[in-house]
Amino acid sequence: MRADLPVPPPFMWTCQRCAELLDDLADALGIAASEDLFDGALRSQMILAGHIAHEHRAEVPPAHEDCPRCAYYARQPDNRGIGDLWLEHRARDLFLPASQARLM
Ligand SMILES: [Zn+2]
Ligand SMILES: [Zn+2]
Secondary structure, rough: OHOOOOOOHHHHHOOOOHHHHHHHHHHHHHHHHHOOOOHHHHHHHHHHHHHHHHHHHHHHOOOOOOOOOOOOOHHOOOOHHHHHHHHHHHHHHHOOOOOOOOOE
């Protein structure tokens, strides 16, 4: 599973927190590959996506084309507070393969 991970963009290597979280994620994915009940990989993904959405907002990719979730978020009124969720969804592309990145 580790081999499937995309190469993270340069800003993630220059940020110490990103580098730490990427390391944690790689470790967690390694454990999850052999232990079905281990959900640390999910937790790592959420923490890393949250960090990028808050600290690297300008680096978050634009909405995906052909993505039902982006289309859904785009339709929501501003007052639902989905802005962060949407940013985190898009941030996941930066460090996960597309097949996993768009699951949430
Ligand atoms: Zn960072
Ligand atoms: Zn999307």
